Amino acid sequence: MAKNRILSGMQPTSQLHLGNYLGALKNWVNFQEKDDFERLFCVVDLHAITVDYNPAQLAQATREIAAAYMASGIDPKKSSLFVQSHVPEHSQLMWLLATMAQMGKLERMTQFKDKAGKNKERAGLGLFAYPVLMAADILVYNATHVPVGEDQKQHLELTRDLAATFNTRYDVELFVQPEPVIAGPAPRVMSLRDGTQKMSKSADSDMTRINLTDDADTIAKKIKKAKTDADPLPETLDGLEGRAEALNLVTLYAALSDMSKEDVLKQHAGQQFGAFKPALTEVAVAHLAPITSRMNELLSDPAQIDNALRDGAEHARSIASKTLAEAQKTMGFFV
Ligand code: TYM
Numbered sequence: 001m002a003k004n005r006i007l008s009g010m011q012p013t014s015q016l017h018l019g020n021y022l023g024a025l026k027n028w029v030n031f032q033e034k035d036d037f038e039r040l041f042c043v044v045d046l047h048a049i050t051v052d053y054n055p056a057q058l059a060q061a062t063r064e065i066a067a068a069y070m071a072s073g074i075d076p077k078k079s080s081l082f083v084q085s086h087v088p089e090h091s092q093l094m095w096l097l098a099t100m101a102q103m104g105k106l107e108r109m110t111q112f113k114d115k116a117g118k119n120k121e122r123a124g125l126g127l128f129a130y131p132v133l134m135a136a137d138i139l140v141y142n143a144t145h146v147p148v149g150e151d152q153k154q155h156l157e158l159t160r161d162l163a164a165t166f167n168t169r170y171d172v173e174l175f176v177q178p179e180p181v182i183a184g185p186a187p188r189v190m191s192l193r194d195g196t197q198k199m200s201k202s203a204d205s206d207m208t209r210i211n212l213t214d215d216a217d218t219i220a221k222k223i224k225k226a227k228t229d230a231d232p233l234p235e236t237l238d239g240l241e242g243r244a245e246a247l248n249l250v251t252l253y254a255a256l257s258d259m260s261k262e263d264v265l266k267q268h269a270g271q272q273f274g275a276f277k278p279a280l281t282e283v284a285v286a287h288l289a290p291i292t293s294r295m296n297e298l299l300s301d302p303a304q305i306d307n308a309l310r311d312g313a314e315h316a317r318s319i320a321s322k323t324l325a326e327a328q329k330t331m332g333f334f335v
Contacts, residue, residue, distance in 0.1 A: 004037045006181075007143035009044040009084065011201070012061035013053065016068045017209040018284075019189035019199035022255045023149030027184040029073035031147065039079035040141055040316055041069055046084050046091065046133060050126040051115060051202065064295070066305050068212050071294035082312035084137065089320035094129070094136035096327055100165045101132045101158075109154060115202070135159040139175050140320040147181040150188040151198060156180035170330045174323075185255035192226040195244025213292055216285045223249075223281045228273040235269040237261055249273075249280055256283045 008028060010020055031037050043065045045058060062083055069081060084090055106112065109131055116123035134155050138146055139162070146156055156178065163175035191197040191208040199209045207222055214222070227245045234240060240247040253268075253276075254261045268276055298305055328335050 004144045005040065005141055006031055006037050006145045006147060007040045007042070007138050007141050007178075008147050009042040009047075009137060010065055010069075011044050011048040012058065012065045013048050013051065013201045014061070015201075015211040015213050016065065017189075017199055017201060017211050018252065019149065019186075019209070020201075021072065021212060022186035022189055022252070023151075023184045024147055025069065025072050025074075025184075026255075027147045027181065028069075028079075031145075032073070032075060032078045037145070040082070040143070040312075040319075041074055041079055042082050042084045042087075042137065042312075042316070043069075044084045044134075044137065047130060050124060050130050063302055063305055063309075064299065066309055067295045067298040067302075068291075070298055070305065070308070071291045072212075076308035076312065080312040080315045081308050082316045083309055086309070086313035087140075087316045087320050089140050089317065089324040090133065090136050093140045093320075093324050093327060094133045096331060097136055097139070097162050097166070098129060098132050100162060100169065101129075101135075105158060105161070106131060109158070111151070111155070131155045131158045132162070135162045138178050139163055140323050141316070142176045142323060143178050144176055145181050146178050147183065149184060150182050153180055153182065166327070172330050174326055174330055185258075186251050189252065190244060190248040192222055192248075194227065195246075195248050210284060210288075212288060213295065214288070215292070216281075216289065219284050219288065220278075220281045223277050223284065226277070228277075233265060233268050233271050233273075233276060235265060237265065239265075246273075249276065253280050253283060256280075256287045 008024060010016060016025070028041060031039055043062050045062050048058065066081055070076065074081060106128055112128060112130065115127055135158060138159050148156065160177045163177050166175055167173055189199045191199050191203060193205065193208045203209065207225055210219055210222055226249065228249065229243055229246055233246070233250070240250060250261050250264050254264045268279065325335060
């Protein structure tokens with residue numbers, strides 16, 4: 001029987017933050033211990049250009065995301081790491097799928113609505129078609145599982161929908177329906193400044209997020225300034241209801257120290273944030289410092305990263321080219 005295959009990716013829009021790490025990346029690393037999975041992880045540079053970006057920084061940002069994957073524990077011997085644009089089959093399959101993607105469904109994508117903002121008429125076609133490219137990323141490998149944060153659930157539903165539409169329209173069983181795996185230690189990390197907004201690379205203020213590259217002083221400053229309330233920490237989770245910011249900090253503490261939220265509360269019940277924040281800073285620094293220093297080490301001699309990305313792309317293409325050829329044949333192209 002075919003092996004399970006996982007595929008996931010992150011955009012080189014800017015540095016990765018704790019949401020990316022605790023929502024997805026840490027869970028990718030868990031998959032490396034599972035023998036019955038083949039693993040593919042890409043840096044989705046073609047997605048990153050759907051919003052304003054700096055061309056002078058794109059290549060280095062791409063390399064930095066690959067360094068972050070490796071520093072967090074993704075081992076190129078166990079997983080294929082590659083850059084999305086190095087495997088042109090993603091874009092080629094995207095076009096085929098685009099002919100089947102309904103505008104109405106794309107218009108309902110919350111990420112598109114958020115990113116396009118009020119001025120939808122001026123949004124680029126690439127931003128609108130973002131989920132179709134994401135579907136191609138997944139379907140070109142017939143990935144069975146896609147580990148992501150909660151915000152990607154809707155895109156995964158669209159991917160499943162496109163797989164089914166293709167199979168039905170052409171009466172084939174070409175595409176597998178991928179399962180979203182939303183099982184990171186914190187599938188929805190919120191902004192440090194507003195517990196109703198997710199932590200995001202695109203938020204204007206850097207104080208809303210903790211980046212994997214932040215040093216100890218920056219982490220301490222951001223946590224110190226994080227929004228909280230005046231109440232002490234409760235004994236049980238019900239006591240955090242309606243306290244989004246407090247819940248977020250407890251969630252971060254739990255995820256960073258491999259504890260349950262319940263146990264964090266048992267340990268810190270009755271504490272004010274003046275005491276809890278330094279404790280959270282300590283676990284965040286202890287967890288992130290080795291990742292940051294490994295990242296810097298890798299980036300100081302990027303040959304290791306670049307070699308991993310080259311080998312990864314070669315392997316990825318060997319799979320993707322077959323699926324694309326099948327899709328083209330199915331659709332009646334002269335191949
Ligand atoms: P990106 O780069 O925006 O996010 C990368 C991953 O981080 C997760 N994430 C979060 N998880 C928890 N809390 C948060 N605040 C938070 N913010 C981000 C995202 O869910 C994601 O798993 N569209 C994808 C990139 C992509 C992709 C793919 C993913 C392109 N093609 C194919 C999987 C498979 C994205 O959101 O990237």
